[in-house]
Amino acid sequence: MSLTFDFVQPQPEPAADRVTLFADVILPLPLPKLYTYRVPFELNDQVVIGGRVIVQFGAKKTLSCIVAAVHETPPANYQAKYILEFIDDAPVVTQPQLKLFRWMADYYLCTLGEVINAALPAALKLSSESRVQLHPAFETETNPYPLSEQEQKIVEALSTGEEGKSMTFTEIGELLGIASFHKYIKSLMQKDVVFLFEHMSDKYSPKVVKKVRLAHRYVAEAALEQLFAQLAGKAKQLDVLMRYLQRVPVYQNEHSNHKGMEKAALTSAPHLSPSAVNTLIKNGILEQFDVIVSRFPMEDDEVANMHFTLSEAQMEAHTDIMRQFQTQDIVLLHGVTGAGKTEIYIDLIRQALESGGQVLYLLPEIALTAQIVTRLMRVFGSRLGVYHSKFSDNERVEVWNGVLSGRFQVVVGVRSSVFLPFDNLSLLIVDEEHESSYKQYDPAPRYNAREVALMMANFQGAKTLLGSATPSVETYYQTRTGRYGLVSLTKRFGEAGLPEIELVDTRKSREQKTMLNHFTPELMQEMERKLAAKEQVILFQNRRGYAPFINCLDCGWIPKCKNCAVSLSYHKHAHELRCHYCGYHDRMPVECPACGSRNIKTVGFGTEKLEDDLKIMLPEASVQRMDLDTTRAKNSYQQIISDFEKQTTNVLVGTQMVTKGLDFANVSLVGIINADSIIHYPDFRAHERAFQMFVQVSGRAGRKGKKGKVIIQTGDPQQVIFDKVIRNDYLEFYEYEILQRREHGYPPFMRVIRLTVKHMDPVLAEKAAILLTQELVDRLGREAVLGPEAPYIFRIRNFYLQEITVKLSREHTVVRAAKADILESINLVRDHKDFKQARIAADVDPM
DNA sequence: AGCACGCCGACT
């Protein structure tokens, strides 16, 4: 039910001997502290910690917020306002959540309001909107003021329909078809024709299905016979009626009529006339009624508890994990791609459920596919909730409420599912734990879901299994220190051997002029061979668009984004130049705006160009591209995957999206088109990321017994990292990388906090950053602070950037004290009169 | 985050 309500008036002053309660509320705003409101005495028993209340904040705003605490201490320096309304009689945010959210705000240097804002599905955040209603005293006949045509329209709309009808501003805008209608409302208010009031509404609306059933008086057999006689000659209506009786056995069981059937099953049936259905309803033969249904329809647990057997290696790993859980809260399952980690997870989840606890299974967004959901559904049936970013708000609220009510005991979800109201978590699984997409980069809270989930597991006493074929250096280090357990699964499931990896030197090919567009002859030949054998190919290129920039060959002109310090990428399909940082786009010029030349060339290449080239070079093959641009729509991602699965497409070209979790049995070749751009990235994690990407994408080659092949194109095959990729030697990579980290003082040995100063004015950005650095150095010491420095892309969305990196020892007390110092320094700069417009963001553990 | 209060340019 969509609950709507208007505000109650503030309560009168309570008598002195009565208990006066105050509630500290979390406003969904980036404010550093909680605000204290007074509970109207009559409603004392309605305050619920974790429940939503409505308050007036400032002169105009009415907001819904969460009660964080209730107490009897009146604020010393100000008069608390009254809470206007209580929405929930049970917590929407539970105590364990509040504890976790506080930890998040603290750890990630943001406000509780920001955490709440990210946590609550938008549909749980009430919005206030102004509504317009006809003044009760208004009558058209007695109205002394003349009304304009537009005003007349508004009055008409408000007086049609039931008494006291109201409209929102948006509705009025739609009615008049113009944006600037406020003047008419203002004028109508002055003439006492309408008045305004504030109205809050829950945005969640349950899903309703229209059903039909036979009107009661026809249910008896005799009455039915009579009805048939009555409808004789009305063939279409009789058809509908027959179909209804076929589906609902009214003859055999009169009670079955009560539930009826879905109206859509009649109106959209191929041989039935929708208008005949409506005629039957109009004539009172069928009656229509609404039923509230779940957005996650689940027949029953028939499908559930499907069993499968683990392989011997999986069994062993499973036993080992359970054994380690006896002494260890966190275990890393290091299993090569295709080793069958998912079956182990499923078995552990089943076990956890049997003991009565909740389970959270975290996956990166691109790995949470229909494949995995279907698989889990078959085992866990209606106990499984799915939390995905492409879900609508209403769907998210249903998952949220389902966890609260206990309907969903297992949730498989993406990053944001760490916000769900678990209170009895017994198992946490973080698959692909090394994934950087677990980290939210912008806006605040800049949290890492893996770390938040680990903290939640810690608070609730749950065991955690981290899974990866290429664990993050930080996580693997913890297994070395003994803080995490370790289980390794090194054999691929079902006899599939590891792919053969070949390095191909693009520099040599270029010198010999044997390159075919961006393909070496080796890769080209291999592709042709595989396609001839009716096998599939995946090509990985970590850059979308057609070309990263275009260039006038006569005057050297390169189009740049007007908001950011980057060149514009050329997107051929849209025939546009686009900025990948702010979304700015412009038509592709026919001639150079600087010199008028038509001699404009594209430079470099992205997925779109590869796709284009391949369509010409391999005319027989069907080529599909998978990147941010081709997967924006809700189902396009799934469509691309299923086309590839069905082998409608032979070659899949894509960005990082193709590296994750896709299991295609027929892929025998993976090509990495430009390995160098991934390795040479100005960041301490560049090698780790490169290693992970290469190994993950290689894992796409060869499954179900077929040995796959991987071709890596590089200008420098001698780089150390390749050697480890080729031998798929994670350990060796780790040993090499951990030395670098120790030597240069990076995680896991040191903790990094990145501060970014943004300002529209480049000079002020730099000055603010220098001041911030000075403050930090004063508090933390010179050696802890690096920068300030303008990043490689020094301007984004018209803001000039400056970065400061703080490195801290990992000791808890040090970090805690340092964070207080950092906050103090930031506030100092913020309060400085010259830097009022500077924006400062802190990113704890950046990735 | 909004929104109000407060000081400097282009208009009736």
Next chain:
DNA sequence: GTCGGCGTGCTC
């Protein structure tokens, strides 16, 4: 002379 720009401060 005013209307309105957005810069700064506050919201229990």
